[in-house]
Amino acid sequence: MDSMTARTTLRDMIARHAKDEGVHETAVPRLTLVRASQPTEPLHAVHKPSICMIAQGRKRLKLCENLMEYGAGSHLVASLDLPVVGHVCEASAEEPYLCLRLDLDLALLGTLVLEMNAPIAQTAPSCKALGVAETPAALHDAAVRLVALLDRPQDIPFLAPLVERELLYLLLRGEHAGLLHQMLTPNHRLQNVNRAIGWIRNNFHRPFSIDQLAQEARMSSSSLHEHFRAMTNMSPLQYQKQLRLQEARRLILTEALDAASAGRRVGYDSPSQFSREYRRQFGAPPLTDVSRLKSQPEQLAEA
Numbered sequence: 001m002d003s004m005t006a007r008t009t010l011r012d013m014i015a016r017h018a019k020d021e022g023v024h025e026t027a028v029p030r031l032t033l034v035r036a037s038q039p040t041e042p043l044h045a046v047h048k049p050s051i052c053m054i055a056q057g058r059k060r061l062k063l064c065e066n067l068m069e070y071g072a073g074s075h076l077v078a079s080l081d082l083p084v085v086g087h088v089c090e091a092s093a094e095e096p097y098l099c100l101r102l103d104l105d106l107a108l109l110g111t112l113v114l115e116m117n118a119p120i121a122q123t124a125p126s127c128k129a130l131g132v133a134e135t136p137a138a139l140h141d142a143a144v145r146l147v148a149l150l151d152r153p154q155d156i157p158f159l160a161p162l163v164e165r166e167l168l169y170l171l172l173r174g175e176h177a178g179l180l181h182q183m184l185t186p187n188h189r190l191q192n193v194n195r196a197i198g199w200i201r202n203n204f205h206r207p208f209s210i211d212q213l214a215q216e217a218r219m220s221s222s223s224l225h226e227h228f229r230a231m232t233n234m235s236p237l238q239y240q241k242q243l244r245l246q247e248a249r250r251l252i253l254t255e256a257l258d259a260a261s262a263g264r265r266v267g268y269d270s271p272s273q274f275s276r277e278y279r280r281q282f283g284a285p286p287l288t289d290v291s292r293l294k295s296q297p298e299q300l301a302e303a
Contacts (some may be wrong), residue, residue, distance in 0.1 A: 006140035007073055012100040013054035013147045027153055028146060028160050030063075030103040037096040040088040041296065044246050044281040044282065047084045049104040049183070051171060052076045053135060053143055057097030059092035060128045064233040070132045075139070077176045077185045079190065080129040082198055082232060083242035096127075100143060105164065110184045111168055128182070129190065129231045133175040147226060189227040195226060196236060204265035205245040210236065244268070245281045252290045259286035 001009070018024045019032040025032055036057070047061075062079035062085040069077055071090065091097035147164045173179060182190045196217035202209075213236055214221040226237050232301050248262040257265065263274030275285060282289045 001136070001141055001144075003073070003135070003137035003140055006137060006144050007055060007135075008178075010100075010140060010144050010147065011072075011098055013144065013150075014055050014100060015096070017150050018098070019145065027152055027156055028149055030105065030164075032101045032103075034099040035089045035096050036088045037093045038088075038091055039093075040282075041292075042085050042087040043248070044085050044242070046243070046246070047078045047082045047086075047130075049079050049081070049106070049160060050101050051104065051167075052078075052099055053139075055098045056095055057099070059099070060089045061086045062132075062148060064238065066130075066233045068130070068132050071137055074132055074279070075135045076130070076132050077171065077179055078130050079179050080194060080231060082129060083234075083239060083246065083293065089161070089233070100147065101139045102146070102164070102167065102184075104180075106183065108161075108165060109168055109172070109180060110224065112165065112172055113184050116169075116172065122161075122189075123273065127214075129177070129201065131176040131179050136170070136174065139167065139170045139174070144168060189219075189223075192219045192229060193228050193231045194222070196224060197232075198237065200236060200240050201243060203242050205265070207267070208236075208240075241277065242281070246288075247279055248274070248278065249282065249289070252286055253293055262286070264284060285287065 014033050017026070018035040021035055021037060022036050023032055033253050036046070042062075052059075053075040054072050055071060060067065060069045062077070063082055068076075069089070088097045101190060140165055146160065147168065149160055149163070171177070180300040183194075185191070196213050196219075197214060210221045210225060214224040217224050219227070225235065228234075228239075232239060234242070244266040248266045248268075249257075251262040251265055252259060253259045259275060259278070260271045263271055263278075268274035268277075278286050278289070284292065
C-alpha cells in the first residue's frame with residue numbers, strides 16, 4: 001500500500017487500540033501506543049533507544065538546547081538513554097495525537113547488521129544519538145502489520161518477531177542507519193559513552209569526577225567530555241543533574257516526600273540549591289509543580 005494509505009490505516013488502528021488517554025503497553029513485545037486529545041505539558045523523561053512513529057498530530061522534543069519537532073508521516077530514532085523534554089504540540093479531541101513506540105532489540109539489530117554485511121553511511125545529525133526522518137511507505141506498511149497483530153493475539157508469538165525484524169531491517173537501510181549501526185560497532189565512541197551513561201544512571205545520587213567517570217568509560221577525560229557532549233548535547237554533569245531532578249520529581253509525586261527530603265535522596269546537600277535548580281528545570285517550585293501534575297495527569301504523554 002502507498003504511504004498515505006498506510007499512514008491512514010496505522011492512525012485508525014492506533015486509535016482503536018488506544019481508546020483512552022495516555023501510554024498503553026501492548027501484547028506485542030516492546031510495542032507501546034500513545035494517545036493524547038489535547039496538547040500536553042512538557043514532560044521530562046529519559047528516552048530509551050527506540051523508534052517513535054507518529055500517525056497523527058505533532059510532538060516537540062528538547063535535548064538540552066537542541067530542539068526538534070516531528071509529526072504525522074515522520075519518525076524519531078534514539079540510540080541512547082537520553083533525558084529529554086517532550087510535549088505534544090498538536091492534538092485535539094477530533095484529531096488526537098496518535099503514536100507508536102517500539103523499543104529497540106539490540107540483539108536483533110546486531111544479528112541483522114552481521115547478516116547484511118554491507119557498509120552503512122554515517123549520518124551527522126546535530127545530536128549523534130537522536131534523529132528525525134520522513135517515514136517511507138515500506139516502514140509504514142511494516143508498522144501497520146505489527147499493530148494489526150493486536151487483533152490476532154494467537155499470531156503474536158510467531159509473526160511479531162518476523163515483522164519486527166523487517167522493520168529494523170528497513171531502519172538499517174534508511175536515513176539513520178549510521179545512528180543505529182554505531183550502537184553495535186565494537187569500540188565505537190558511542191559504546192564508551194553508553195558505559196558512562198550506565199554508570200551515571202546507577203549512581204546519579206553520588207558525586208563523581210570526570211576522571212572517575214572516564215575510567216568507567218575506558219576513555220581519557222578529555223575524550224569522554226568531547227564525545228559525551230557530541231552524542232547527547234550535554235556534559236556528564238548536566239546529564240546527572242537531569243536524572244537527579246527527574247527522580248526527585250517522581251519521589252515528591254508518587255511517594256509524597258517533601259522537597260527537602262527528595263532533594264537529599266537524590267544527592268543535593270543544599271535545599272536552596274535543589275529548589276533553585278528544580279524551578280529552573282520544571283518552571284515552578286516543587287510543591288506548585290507537583291500540584292499541577294496531580295490536577296492534570298492526562299496532560300502527560302511519554303512518547
